[in-house]
Amino acid sequence: MRWSQAFIPTLREDPAEAEVPSHRLLLRAGYIRQVAAGVYAHLFLAQRSLLKIMGIIRQEMDAIGAQEFYLPALNPAELWKESGRYTAYGPAIFKFKDRNDHEMVLGVTHEEEMTNIARGELRSYKQLPQMWYQIQEKFRDEPRPKSGLLRLRQFWMKDSYSFDIDDAGLDASYHKHYDAYRRIFDRCGIKYVIVEAYSGTMGGTHSHEFTAPTDAGEDLIAICDCGYAANLEKAEGNAPPVEDIAGDAAPEPFATPGQKTIDDLVKFTGENGNRMIKTLVYVVDAQAILILLRGDHTLSETKLASTLGTDAFRPSTPEEALALLGAHLGSLGPVGLKGVRILADKALEGRRNMITGANQDGTHLRNVTPGRDFTPEYFDLRVVSAGDHCKKCGKPLRVSVSVELGHIFKLGRRYSQAMHASVLDENGREVPLVMGSYGIGVERILSAAVEQNHDRDGMFLPAAIAPFDVILTAANMDDARLREAAEKLYEEMRAKSLDVLFDDRAERPGVKFKDADLIGVPYRVTIGKRKFEQGLAEIFRRSTKQIQDVKLESVVSSLLEMQGR
């Protein structure tokens, strides 16, 4: 490709609307342009890079025996009502009516459609296992699209679905995907961490996320040196022990006028937050319950949901809490309550002489001991924090921000039962299909690669996913000898199937170098006057900015060698 003919609209200045590096650089480098919030046009460079990413995904999916499909995004709403996700996924689904007043949706993923095909066609265990995948557009009406290609409303996903006769079969399909995903992200040159994750509205029992640590991410993950890693929603850890005050004194009220939050109380009493009990009131099925946490801990609603076995709960209103406990938020506590279910985080088990609200405005209690002064049920309910001890090895956990690139789920029988997708087993009994589903966000791979590989001058994408292998730059196109040498090299590179972008523009060298640095191509070969006269060209490696002088006739072989070809 000749740059003079290419549409690569680079920008000299940072676009005002872009904050995270990948968004800023993809705009500046002319990869993308915005159409609406969370909706982007892929221009020439983005499309080339994304096609390379999809090529890698396709190869690895094919390699585990998955079969490529292509399903429509446009779906009848009936399918989604049948699975229950029409309401469960709620406002994130784009919904509308066609001209005949038929309710339609745009797919957020394709469990329904795939299951629908499976139930119509799969009849016997002899046809199993099956693995079906596609690379296709997903539509989600996200509450807050953001950060360029990191959180989109329309995006490409590789989604695959496995159908097995039993749990052992699902395990095998799951592991095939697990391994394929590792190869995909390895080949894409992404630094990633595999974490245990929560399945959320997908349903199912078991899942792993493939996440790329970068500051622009939105997922928090807990990581330990021993290899344990989990999404913070799901991560478990042991809080370092806290020294309590000795003694068996009875609870004793003390005045705390105007002290509403734990922070207030910490300042007011001079005590550490870890010696306090935080009291939350939640409403589950119209029933109020108390949730107790250590003062410096945070409730994980994810863990609460799995503890309660439902996500149909909400924090109480201040009025409800007042009616239940007789005090306003800020002075609530568990002591002396009757007939209210009390859930406490495990970090409170065995503690003594703590501080909590007295259920009287402006008053707290000291010397409160769980188990003696109230009787809770203990569960793991809190979000782990950095410094908590790893459940597996006891070392301190680190917390890191990352981008979710892929997620694999053991769905089990959730969809097959809801949608009556079953086959006959070897005993002639009808059994529901055991399913898995597996997703990769294609644009997120590109974004994460930029987040992980950029500097002040631009990006440097991993070779496997860069839009070109090499940029060939003639320092001065008006110099006939340089131009001819560059043209000759261009032909030579193309003959060897190098993806080359020939910068044949009539620009000054500075402009060409700046643009080349920006757009993320791993190598630049420059033909400049001084070295040309010595029979040399230079190969510039973008990631390290190292320059290597090479004889003109061995430029191509050097590049092929660097590529490992």
Added chain:
RNA sequence: CGGGGCGUGGCGCAGCCUGGUAGCGCGCUUGCCUUGGGCGCAAGAGGUCCGCGGUUCGAAUCCGCGCGCCCCGACCA
């Protein structure tokens, strides 16, 4: 959905408070010049000032109602 910010040639911004000529830098076009890190000189083109309504002799500017975009939070495989 709550909080904050922004909306003015393609891009980045000033002007708005205190109403009256729409301006700067970059980019773009043409010519000359220059050619290893976003050259220089000269001449040009390009704007419903987000929309609608109101106030006013007169609105980019003041008022009202919308819309859009970004950020934080809520939310979210």
